[in-house]
Amino acid sequence: METGSIIVFTCNWDAYSGLETAGAKRHSYQPEIIPIKLMCLGRISTGIILKVFERGADGVFLIGCPKDECKYYFGNKHAKTIVAEAQELLTLLGYSSGRLKMDSIAAGEGDKFTEKVRDFAEGLSKISEGV
Amino acid sequence: MTGIQSNMKTMREIINQNRVTLCLTCGKCSSVCPITRWENREYISPRLLVEKAASGEDDQIFNDLLFWSCITCGQCTELCPSDVDFCGFIRDMRVLARKENLTGACTHGDAIQTWARIMTDPELKQNRIGWVNDDLKISDKSDTIYFTGCLPYYDIMFRDLGSESIKVAQSAIKILNKTGIEPYVMKNERCCGHDQIWEGDVKTFKALAELNIDQFKSIGAKRIITTCPECAYTIKYDYPKSVGEYGMEVMHITEYMAEQVSKGKIDFVNDQEKQTVTYHDPCRLGRSMGVYDAPRKVLRELGYHTVEMKKNRSAGLCCGTSCWTSCGKTNKKIQTERLGQAKETEAEMLVTACIKCQVHFKCAQKDKMLENEIGIQIHDLTILAAERLKS
Ligand code: SF4
Ligand code: SF4
Numbered sequence: 052m053e054t055g056s057i058i059v060f061t062c063n064w065d066a067y068s069g070l071e072t073a074g075a076k077r078h079s080y081q082p083e084i085i086p087i088k089l090m091c092l093g094r095i096s097t098g099i100i101l102k103v104f105e106r107g108a109d110g111v112f113l114i115g116c117p118k119d120e121c122k123y124y125f126g127n128k129h130a131k132t133i134v135a136e137a138q139e140l141l142t143l144l145g146y147s148s149g150r151l152k153m154d155s156i157a158a159g160e161g162d163k164f165t166e167k168v169r170d171f172a173e174g175l176s177k178i179s180e181g182v
Numbered sequence: 183m184t185g186i187q188s189n190m191k192t193m194r195e196i197i198n199q200n201r202v203t204l205c206l207t208c209g210k211c212s213s214v215c216p217i218t219r220w221e222n223r224e225y226i227s228p229r230l231l232v233e234k235a236a237s238g239e240d241d242q243i244f245n246d247l248l249f250w251s252c253i254t255c256g257q258c259t260e261l262c263p264s265d266v267d268f269c270g271f272i273r274d275m276r277v278l279a280r281k282e283n284l285t286g287a288c289t290h291g292d293a294i295q296t297w298a299r300i301m302t303d304p305e306l307k308q309n310r311i312g313w314v315n316d317d318l319k320i321s322d323k324s325d326t327i328y329f330t331g332c333l334p335y336y337d338i339m340f341r342d343l344g345s346e347s348i349k350v351a352q353s354a355i356k357i358l359n360k361t362g363i364e365p366y367v368m369k370n371e372r373c374c375g376h377d378q379i380w381e382g383d384v385k386t387f388k389a390l391a392e393l394n395i396d397q398f399k400s401i402g403a404k405r406i407i408t409t410c411p412e413c414a415y416t417i418k419y420d421y422p423k424s425v426g427e428y429g430m431e432v433m434h435i436t437e438y439m440a441e442q443v444s445k446g447k448i449d450f451v452n453d454q455e456k457q458t459v460t461y462h463d464p465c466r467l468g469r470s471m472g473v474y475d476a477p478r479k480v481l482r483e484l485g486y487h488t489v490e491m492k493k494n495r496s497a498g499l500c501c502g503t504s505c506w507t508s509c510g511k512t513n514k515k516i517q518t519e520r521l522g523q524a525k526e527t528e529a530e531m532l533v534t535a536c537i538k539c540q541v542h543f544k545c546a547q548k549d550k551m552l553e554n555e556i557g558i559q560i561h562d563l564t565i566l567a568a569e570r571l572k573s
Contacts, residue, residue, distance in 0.1 A: 140293075
């Protein structure tokens with residue numbers, strides 16, 4: 052992983068289907084963005100998020116299924132708790148809060164996927180410019 | 183660079199320096215080792231591992247189940263009649279194992295080790311002193327540094343267990359203020375590196391230690407006070423030995439409180455009904471630093487009636503896990519054993535002086551099936567003391 056990368060964790064379901072739709076429509080987004088598919092966002096852990104930052108990433112964005120539509124019922128709820136914990140730790144470590152974010156899309160929402168990851172990346176460049 | 187952290191020792195040197203070849207095969211170490219007692223996958227023991235090392239079966243050492251599961255409690259070293267430092271041997275050998283990319287199994291998803299590595303960044307600007315509220319007085323011109331350790335981080339990580347992390351830090355400042363000290367609290371303090379050096383990660387340890395020592399020197403204080411026994415031990419003994427001198431006295435808050443009591447400089451309200459409590463000796467404070475009397479003296483001064491567990495002081499049992507590594511069912515059995523010993527005393531409360539002990543015990547207590555065997559209130563001594571300061 053290169054310094055300055057932006058890691059986008061998607062779940063295998065709604066979020067990944069959004070990514071596939073975006074691909075089929077030949078959308079483009081910032082080259083720093085590296086999507087990583089998890090079976091469910093519930094797989095994420097505080098340790099994984101911290102490690103991504105340790106290796107020099109600019110930001111971590113997690114996209115899963117909409118609230119109450121997690122295919123495993125509790126995965127996105129668990130991820131929410133983890134992200135909140137990681138966010139607090141990162142704040143202590145001096146990282147700006149905009150560098151970690153969690154969101155959701157419904158299946159097939161390619162446009163939304165692209166829009167959300169682009170916005171996240173733009174937000175990060177504003178943070179690094181100190182705006 | 184001198185000492186083990188130069189990374190240059192060979193396996194044979196480590197074996198010789200820790201006097202492993204002097205083993206008499208008496209088995210005392212194995213009889214006290216809590217891992218030997220509770221590990222039921224296979225029989226492992228310090229004596230067996232010492233024998234492997236002494237007889238030159240070097241390739242077997244790293245593969246021994248005890249190699250990473252040893253909790254470095256030091257009970258074996260304490261008891262050995264032939265002065266074999268098994269605990270030191272493990273610590274030194276782990277440095278060599280790391281070079282071969284071997285590590286213990288991480289617990290908590292490696293989060294704690296990761297934030298320690300993040301802290302090796304010299305440019306890091308933490309926001310770690312938000313817990314210093316308006317009631318607490320700190321100063322940028324002080325001869326005393328209060329070394330917070332990872333308490334602000336543990337406060338987040340172990341909130342679900344009801345860990346008293348940040349309250350420990352706040353209580354320490356209250357106590358210091360009461361005795362006329364407005365301590366310096368480092369805005370960019372790093373993890374002390376205790377877990378790293380005991381797990382063989384000397385690279386991270388040194389980077390953390392150097393960043394802390396640079397800050398100590400620029401502050402120019404005379405004394406460092408910690409609330410974590412591991413920070414106290416590491417800063418006091420490992421920093422000068424492996425990184426460099428910084429010329430300051432280091433003490434754990436329990437030592438400081440006992441000293442202030444002797445000087446008559448601190449007074450506690452002790453008119454509460456005599457509650458019976460039992461004190462758990464943290465390994466680094468007890469066996470490693472020899473501090474057994476100070477916490478007990480403070481407890482008496484607070485008006486508690488203290489009773490000892492069956493295993494106490496230098497024979498005290500470890501809280502079951504160390505370095506946030508390789509924690510599992512064997513460790514839980516040790517935690518359960520220790521809490522059971524506390525319960526047997528019929529004390530109303532178990533008092534600790536180490537946040538990690540508290541986290542480990544409270545984690546074991548999550549098991550409600552064991553409520554009758556191990557259910558007992560747990561509190562930190564620093565907090566109990568701060569709550570009873572005479573106004
Ligand atoms: S206690 Fe010492 S002498 Fe006895 S078996 Fe253990 S290492 Fe050897
Ligand atoms: S240090 Fe403790 S856990 Fe490790 S071998 Fe010795 S007695 Fe066992």
